[in-house]
Amino acid sequence: MVKRRPGRLLPLEVTILEAGLRVQAEEDSFYGFALVRRIAEREGGPQIGHGTLYRALSRLTTAGFLDATWEEPEVAEADGRPRRRLYRVTGEGEGALSAEWSALRAEAAAAATSAAPARRGVVLP
Amino acid sequence: MNTAESRIYRAAVALALWWCALYTRDVDGRISEARRSELESDLFEQGRWSAESGMRPARAAALVVGRSLRGMIADLLWRRTALSETWGDHYPSWARARRVDGVAAAVGVLAAACVTAWGSFVLLRAVVAAASGEIAWGSPTFIALVAYTGAAACGTVLLLRRRTRALGAIWMVLPSAALVHLGLYQLFSLSATVGVLRNAVPLWGSAEGLTMAGIGALFLAGAIRWWPAADRARPSAGAS
Numbered sequence: 001m002v003k004r005r006p007g008r009l010l011p012l013e014v015t016i017l018e019a020g021l022r023v024q025a026e027e028d029s030f031y032g033f034a035l036v037r038r039i040a041e042r043e044g045g046p047q048i049g050h051g052t053l054y055r056a057l058s059r060l061t062t063a064g065f066l067d068a069t070w071e072e073p074e075v076a077e078a079d080g081r082p083r084r085r086l087y088r089v090t091g092e093g094e095g096a097l098s099a100e101w102s103a104l105r106a107e108a109a110a111a112a113t114s115a116a117p118a119r120r121g122v123v124l125p
Numbered sequence: 126m127n128t129a130e131s132r133i134y135r136a137a138v139a140l141a142l143w144w145c146a147l148y149t150r151d152v153d154g155r156i157s158e159a160r161r162s163e164l165e166s167d168l169f170e171q172g173r174w175s176a177e178s179g180m181r182p183a184r185a186a187a188l189v190v191g192r193s194l195r196g197m198i199a200d201l202l203w204r205r206t207a208l209s210e211t212w213g214d215h216y217p218s219w220a221r222a223r224r225v226d227g228v229a230a231a232v233g234v235l236a237a238a239c240v241t242a243w244g245s246f247v248l249l250r251a252v253v254a255a256a257s258g259e260i261a262w263g264s265p266t267f268i269a270l271v272a273y274t275g276a277a278a279c280g281t282v283l284l285l286r287r288r289t290r291a292l293g294a295i296w297m298v299l300p301s302a303a304l305v306h307l308g309l310y311q312l313f314s315l316s317a318t319v320g321v322l323r324n325a326v327p328l329w330g331s332a333e334g335l336t337m338a339g340i341g342a343l344f345l346a347g348a349i350r351w352w353p354a355a356d357r358a359r360p361s362a363g364a365s
Contacts, residue, residue, distance in 0.1 A: 032163060033170035036192075047188060050141065050164055051196025055203045070162075081173070082166040085159075 009100045012048075012056050015039055017065065017097045020089045031071075031084040032057065057087065065093030129172030131182035137189040138168045144193055147227075148204045151220045153211040160203075230284070233294060233347045236340065237281040240301045244274030247308040254315050266311050273307065276300040284347075294347035301344060302337040309333060 004010055009017070019038045023030035030038075032053055040047045060066040067088045076083040089097075128134055145164050149157035168189065175185035208216065248270050255262045277300040283293025312319040323329050 031170070032167045033174070036167075036171075037174065046195065047192055049192045049194070049196025049199065050167060051193075051198070051200035051203060053196070054160065054163060055196075055199040058203070082169050083162065084166050084170075085163050 008103060009096060010056075012052065013060060013065075014097065014100055015043070016053075016056055016060065017089055017093055020066070020087060021094070021097075024088055029086040029088050031086055035087075060093065061087070063092075063096075065090060065096050128176040128180055128182045128185045129169075131186075133182045133186040134172060134175070134189070137186035137193075138172070141168060141189055141193045144197070144200070148200045149207070151211070151223070152204065152207040156207050156210065160207075229347065229350060230287075230290065233290070233344070234281065234284050236343055237277065237284050237293070237297050237301070240297065240304055240340070241274065241277040241281050243308055244270065244277050244300075244304045247304075247311050248274050250315050251311055260314065266307060269303070270307055270311060273300040273303045277304060287351075291348050291351040291353065294344045294351060297344040298341045298348075301340045305333065305337045305340065 016035060016039075019035055019042065020030050023034055023038055027034075036047050036053060057066065057068070061068045067090050069086055071084045071086055073083055141164065142161070145161055149160055152160075171189060172185065175188070212220075251260065251267055251270060254260045255267070260267070277297065280293050280297035280300060283289040283296055285293075309319065309323075313323055326332070
């Protein structure tokens with residue numbers, strides 16, 4: 001299990017917020033399985049487990065990074081399906097994602113800097 | 126037939142919902158209802174998507190089962206949080222007793238499933254060996270293996286249901302002890318590893334006897350716990 005670093009997002013949370021923003025740009029909001037499909041199409045690999053997805057969504061909602069509302073029953077009834085729980089990434093969620101990207105970029109830059117002196121000592125053929 | 130309406134897909138959905146009912150048990154009604162509704166919606170959407178993409182029912186069902194299995198640890202962690210939100214530090218004694226019962230039942234079913242799997246494995250090895258002429262078909266050991274593995278499978282099914290759990294536990298005592306002995310006996314002539322281990326490991330016979338006694342005692346203890354009279358003696362659920 002991935003351990004959370006203080007003030008940082010977990011990789012799955014980053015994936016959810018990124019995919020959520022993309023779906024929400026096209027369809028205003030997103031629901032669980034739409035997210036699963038989008039992530040599986042983009043990243044390949046197996047679909048996210050039910051428990052993993054809904055626990056992460058619940059965590060992000062509690063943190064205020066997602067806004068969750070139940071769809072109107074009439075809409076679901078007209079479409080002949082169960083009600084969806086609709087999510088939207090909040091401004092706070094977008095801010096947390098930007099902060100995470102910045103932190104990841106800073107980490108990558110630091111790793112490249114610390115690896116550079118070692119690389120200089122290697123004589124390439 | 127529509128993928129979502131196929132028997133195998135519906136079975137996978139039923140399994141996912143059964144698991145949901147299990148891990149949301151004793152959780153506040155609003156929280157558990159929200160989780161169940163969201164899962165039902167997810168399973169419906171997945172069924173519709175599978176049908177639209179022309180997926181075979183077995184493949185669609187495997188995807189659902191895979192997602193359920195992959196999310197199980199997260200489900201249990203979610204349950205822990207949801208229970209503490211529901212009860213705080215005052216987890217009622219009846220719910221605690223039910224949880225202990227649930228764990229005991231899970232241990233019993235798991236042990237029976239392991240015994241059945243062990244019997245099936247030895248049987249498979251014996252069938253392969255008999256097919257290639259290494260051993261004779263229908264030897265007394267082979268017939269006993271078939272009978273006890275079948276009995277272990279029946280015992281596992283009996284253990285799954287609350288009403289037949291005590292019977293299942295008693296039922297399992299004999300096949301489990303017999304399959305440990307017969308399995309090792311059969312593998313001694315089929316597997317080089319078992320042959321080497323049997324000669325190299327000191328007290329092999331004692332370890333085998335202890336395993337047989339231990340597994341028999343486990344099922345016997347289960348039978349005593351789940352015996353109907355013992356069940357009646359316990360306070361009913363709901364009384365704290």
